[in-house]
Amino acid sequence: MSKYAVTNLATGASGPSFALATDAEVTEAIGAADRAHSEFSRRTSVAERAALMQRVADLHSERREHLADLIVGEMGKPREVALGEVDFSADIYGYYATHGGAFLADEPIELLGGEGSAFMRNASLGVLLGIMPWNFPYYQVARFAGPNLVLGNTILLKHASQCPESSAAIEQIFADAGFPAGAYGNLYASSDQIADIIADPRVCGVSLTGSEGAGAAVAEIAGRNLKKVVLELGGSDPFIVLSTDNLEEAVDAAVAARVINSGQACNAAKRFIVIDALFDAFVELFTAKIGGIVPADPTSSETTMGPLSSLDAAEKLEEQLQRAEAQGATVVLRGRRDGAFFSPSVLTEVSPQSDAYREEFFGPVAAIYRVESEAEAVQVANDTPYGLSSYLFTTDAEQALRVADLIEAGMVFINGSLPDSAELPFGGVKRSGFGRELGRFGIAEFANKKLIRILK
Structure with a gap:
């Protein structure tokens, strides 16, 4: 892959193309995401992040015609189906904006003995990498980015090389909704750069939707670097x-x-x-x-x-x-x-x-x-x-x-x-991957489930 480019599958015509990110740009993107986690995510409440996420949902609805047109051109999706995908993505963002607070509420633990109290608290991990496919350019991003940004993680997103315009449009929506620089970053990264991103100590986890081969390769790199992985792969x-x-x-x-x-x-x-x-x-x-x-x-x-x-x-x-x-x-x-x-x-x-x-x-x-x-x-x-x-x-x-x-x-x-x-958990077993997205389970995959025990 030498660039990210659009080819109209119905006509064969070439569309816009975008240069691959340089190594320096990748390094800066990771740094920006890490800073956003420290400076923004840790200093805002779930309610504040949920309010921004609702704005993301609203912007998808407001821009649905333009967003649909982009993926009709990028991967040949019929226009009415494309509009449906944009609407579903808006629903997912709105779902986590509405329910994220309840999903992330502290969970008391009934003690078997001893004084004091204990509870579980959901905390963010940090920077996450998403590697997404071409077949559902908006929906795949929504089910990963929606819950994790409400939780407080920050996102680096590498989309399929044939979807550069829609991936840029998503990044613009997050910026226009009020998320600060680095909270959600679109990367025109190469496969070689992905390995370095996963290995970077500031990156805490990776979610991939794609082929079985790609999933195995990413899981191998993540395993070597002790990173949490969610994989949604093939199905028959x-x-x-x-x-x-x-x-x-x-x-x-x-x-x-x-x-x-x-x-x-x-x-x-x-x-x-x-x-x-x-x-x-x-x-x-x-x-x-x-x-x-x-x-x-x-x-x-x-x-x-x-x-x-x-x-x-x-x-x-x-x-x-x-x-x-x-x-x-x-x-x-x-x-x-x-x-x-x-x-x-x-x-x-x-x-x-x-x-x-x-x-x-x-x-x-x-x-x-x-x-x-x-x-x-x-x-x-x-x-x-x-x-x-x-x-x-x-x-x-x-x-x-x-x-x-x-x-x-x-x-x-x-x-x-x-x-x-949006409320139905999505995921598989065997060689279809592991982990769950959507529903209340989707917001817990990249959470630090932190025990807090108060003795007195």
């Missing part, structure tokens, strides 16, 4: 259908869960596990519905699926699809690539011996599996190195909770798909 999320009294409703949910963000979401459903009695009807209806979705101009308000994030991403997806077929999968619906545009595809008969059985398809490719029983459905669902999200459709309430307990994932959604909300 199962969508299990055991019973339903409305198959079309279940299929609609399945399609929506597969094509969210043009199929480029870690927590999108990717493997559809359907009980034998419903399998044929499900495949027919699912294929018809997803096949009716046509990638189109992301600037149009009518478009629901735009191009993939890059030409490389589209070419990789095409290669995965070809390899799956060569290794025995049946291609029920064959997606076509046109530049970075990629239409939906449907696979069946994916063998456990094939690469496709365990790979993550980061684009609109769905694999549908036939199972004979609840036990087999759980076995197939868990037969993956990932464990981020999962979806379950059943009319049996006892079965719903029984299967939810057996699924190896950080999240289980029953009889619905992708009901994201």
